Amino acid sequence: MDKDEKFFKAMGDKISSRIDKKRRFYFNVKNEDLREVVDYLFKTMGCRLSTATGIEMYHGLEILYHFSDDDTGTYFCPRVVIKDKEHPKVKSIVPIVKGAEWIERELFDFWGIEFEDHPRMERLLALHHPQNLKEPMRFGRDS
Amino acid sequence: MGWYNKRLAKSLWVFHVSGSPCNNCDIEILDLITPAFDVERFGLKLVGSIRHADVLLVTGIFNQKIAPRIKKIYEQAPKPIFVVAVGTCMSGDCCFKDSYNKVKKREDIIPIDLYIPGCPPKPEAMIAGVVKLIGVLNG
Amino acid sequence: MIANSIPIGPFHPLLEEAEYFELKVDGETVVDIDMEIGWMHRGHEFISEMKTFTQSIYLVERICGICSTSHPIACVHAIEDIDNIEIPIRAKYIRTLVGELERIHSHLLWLGLAGHFIGYDTLWMWVWRYREPVLQMFEIISGNRNHYGMMRIGGVAKDVDPASIPDLAKIFDMLGKKMAMLAGAVKDDPVLRSRLKGVGVLSYDDAVAYCATGPTSRASGVRGDVRKDESTDAYGLVEFDEIVLPNGDVYDKLVLRVLEVIESVKICRQCLEKLKEIKGPILNDVKEISPGEGIGRYEAPRGEVFHYIRSDGSNRPIRHKVRAPSFVNIPTYTASCKGIPVADVLITLASIDPCYCCTERSLKVVNKENDPCLIDLLKISREKTERIRREINGSK
Numbered sequence: 190m191d192k193d194e195k196f197f198k199a200m201g202d203k204i205s206s207r208i209d210k211k212r213r214f215y216f217n218v219k220n221e222d223l224r225e226v227v228d229y230l231f232k233t234m235g236c237r238l239s240t241a242t243g244i245e246m247y248h249g250l251e252i253l254y255h256f257s258d259d260d261t262g263t264y265f266c267p268r269v270v271i272k273d274k275e276h277p278k279v280k281s282i283v284p285i286v287k288g289a290e291w292i293e294r295e296l297f298d299f300w301g302i303e304f305e306d307h308p309r310m311e312r313l314l315a316l317h318h319p320q321n322l323k324e325p326m327r328f329g330r331d332s
Numbered sequence: 333m334g335w336y337n338k339r340l341a342k343s344l345w346v347f348h349v350s351g352s353p354c355n356n357c358d359i360e361i362l363d364l365i366t367p368a369f370d371v372e373r374f375g376l377k378l379v380g381s382i383r384h385a386d387v388l389l390v391t392g393i394f395n396q397k398i399a400p401r402i403k404k405i406y407e408q409a410p411k412p413i414f415v416v417a418v419g420t421c422m423s424g425d426c427c428f429k430d431s432y433n434k435v436k437k438r439e440d441i442i443p444i445d446l447y448i449p450g451c452p453p454k455p456e457a458m459i460a461g462v463v464k465l466i467g468v469l470n471g
Numbered sequence: 472m473i474a475n476s477i478p479i480g481p482f483h484p485l486l487e488e489a490e491y492f493e494l495k496v497d498g499e500t501v502v503d504i505d506m507e508i509g510w511m512h513r514g515h516e517f518i519s520e521m522k523t524f525t526q527s528i529y530l531v532e533r534i535c536g537i538c539s540t541s542h543p544i545a546c547v548h549a550i551e552d553i554d555n556i557e558i559p560i561r562a563k564y565i566r567t568l569v570g571e572l573e574r575i576h577s578h579l580l581w582l583g584l585a586g587h588f589i590g591y592d593t594l595w596m597w598v599w600r601y602r603e604p605v606l607q608m609f610e611i612i613s614g615n616r617n618h619y620g621m622m623r624i625g626g627v628a629k630d631v632d633p634a635s636i637p638d639l640a641k642i643f644d645m646l647g648k649k650m651a652m653l654a655g656a657v658k659d660d661p662v663l664r665s666r667l668k669g670v671g672v673l674s675y676d677d678a679v680a681y682c683a684t685g686p687t688s689r690a691s692g693v694r695g696d697v698r699k700d701e702s703t704d705a706y707g708l709v710e711f712d713e714i715v716l717p718n719g720d721v722y723d724k725l726v727l728r729v730l731e732v733i734e735s736v737k738i739c740r741q742c743l744e745k746l747k748e749i750k751g752p753i754l755n756d757v758k759e760i761s762p763g764e765g766i767g768r769y770e771a772p773r774g775e776v777f778h779y780i781r782s783d784g785s786n787r788p789i790r791h792k793v794r795a796p797s798f799v800n801i802p803t804y805t806a807s808c809k810g811i812p813v814a815d816v817l818i819t820l821a822s823i824d825p826c827y828c829c830t831e832r833s834l835k836v837v838n839k840e841n842d843p844c845l846i847d848l849l850k851i852s853r854e855k856t857e858r859i860r861r862e863i864n865g866s867k
């Protein structure tokens with residue numbers, strides 16, 4: 190059995206709205222299940238976290254994690270949708286993937302998404318910004 | 333100043349700062365001191381501290397975080413200091429004119445004496461610019 | 472233990488992302504390192520979302536001057552990934568040729584600077600002299616020394632002139648010979664070896680945990696090369712080896728880069744041979760991008776460049792995410808800088824090739840008796856090399 194089939198079987202109904210493309214899988218996971226899915230991807234399958242993308246949509250904020258399986262060149266992209274745009278909160282995956290620390294700080298900086306249990310929830314790019322920005326970088330600034 | 337400038341023109345010492353460039357202008361500046369172009373024959377020398385410099389080479393669009401630091405560097409420089417702006421980023425905004433993080437006007441932060449346009453300018457263009465500066469100093 | 476801190480920066484010109492480092496030291500040993508970035512933030516993603524797809528290719532070229540063709544390649548891959556657009560075979564070879572040429576020039580640049588940091592200015596001048604013909608080749612192929620503007624959705628913008636191929640081949644012959652010589656010199660030099668061996672080690676586990684990419688992780692024994700994994704463009708059609716070295720220290724990173732340059736020259740030669748035979752178009756006309764999302768990546772000289780583009784069917788992206796390789800490589804400093812003497816910090820910081828490094832920096836070291844003295848990082852680094860050189864020469 191292929192790795193990806195095994196993965197989708199193991200995760201079962203934790204995964205919804207799955208989109209398959211050539212060597213790319215996009216799927217939704219809930220905030221509660223995120224850690225489990227990430228744990229399977231990172232520890233069991235040995236995937237590497239490429240990055241995470243924040244997207245603002247009409248229905249809320251989306252975080253799309255990109256896990257790369259380096260042996261087959263496949264991407265697994267779990268997507269977490271946050272309805273609450275004012276105070277977005279997601280579970281941090283830093284306890285599982287150490288390399289996610291900066292990635293999550295960057296998301297906090299751009300979109301104001303707070304990560305629970307993050308060891309150092311600070312701005313990344315706008316730390317000590319001379320204008321003392323209150324808002325996330327991508328909102329409320331005139332160009 | 334004419335007397336002083338003439339002495340200065342014989343050997344300009346250059347300090348180079350980058351204010352949010354794409355880095356290519358900086359590489360081309362470094363290229364200048366390697367054997368292919370070798371500007372040291374004009375007496376130009378890249379120095380490691382602003383306190384030794386006569387010319388300040390700046391690149392980039394200056395984002396809001398770095399702008400106060402560049403101002404500080406300019407203030408630390410012994411005067412007279414000549415500011416040479418390298419690249420389209422400095423003279424126009426290049427493709428970053430819509431950026432939310434750049435300063436409105438770079439000339440408010442430091443006065444600029446000479447612009448060298450190009451993205452990045454060819455080393456030959458930079459040499460031409462610097463030679464012009466030397467020509468002006470010589471009167 | 473009293474830890475003192477040394478600030479470095481922010482005008483530590485690690486230029487792509489000029490940074491502020493704070494080293495916590497105990498005597499001569501670094502116990503912790505903290506980093507702050509954001510000095511170079513220009514809001515590329517935001518600007519790109521206001522531009523059309525074709526325009527954003529030229530915009531991403533200006534993210535970094537050294538990887539100025541890796542970003543466009545990753546960007547067009549992402550757009551092509553949305554619709555599974557195929558590109559003509561001749562365009563594939565041209566893309567690969569330009570990409571590999573960039574790897575050669577970037578690795579040579581790093582080699583030179585690494586030599587500069589440890590006090591080998593001869594190496595610096597020497598290597599940068601061989602870099603100049605590479606830039607000339609770029610000028611022959613694309614018309615510009617940097618920022619080539621070669622990539623388009625569905626192909627490339629400019630063709631390689633068949634009349635120029637013999638000239639290019641001649642330069643490659645020269646480069647191949649010089650690189651073999653350089654590899655020999657690097658491997659045999661006792662000073663380089665004892666100066667860099669065992670310095671700034673990034674272990675296998677750390678490289679995996681921090682998700683490092685490119686030469687940084689490959690020198691620690693982690694395999695992973697986008698060129699092999701995805702085989703996009705002509706990488707499936709040419710022969711080359713993926714180089715993985717086991718130790719994870721600076722010396723291995725140096726050797727790995729030299730070997731990669733040799734591989735790149737090999738790939739370029741094969742591309743040139745093919746370009747002589749294959750005729751045909753270089754650009755497929757793409758009218759429309761349908762709604763959807765695409766991921767594109769490319770092995771830049773520093774690691775994996777990642778672009779994510781989401782389209783809603785109009786002519787501009789609604790989200791464009793860019794992740795440069797240094798973004799994941801820089802946090803590995805936390806692992807590799809701990810426990811090494813201050814003299815080795817500079818070359819360790821430079822070893823991941825954070826785009827381009829450093830002129831001199833004066834910094835303040837507070838020694839045990841707490842009287843401040845000014846020490847220069849570059850000077851410390853060079854003095855150590857000098858000491859090792861004397862020891863080696865003395866023992867002969």
Ligand code: SF4
Pocket residue numbers: 353354355356357391392418419420421422426450451452453533536
């Ligand atoms: S002018 Fe062009 S090459 Fe120079 S820093 Fe700006 S974008 Fe880069």
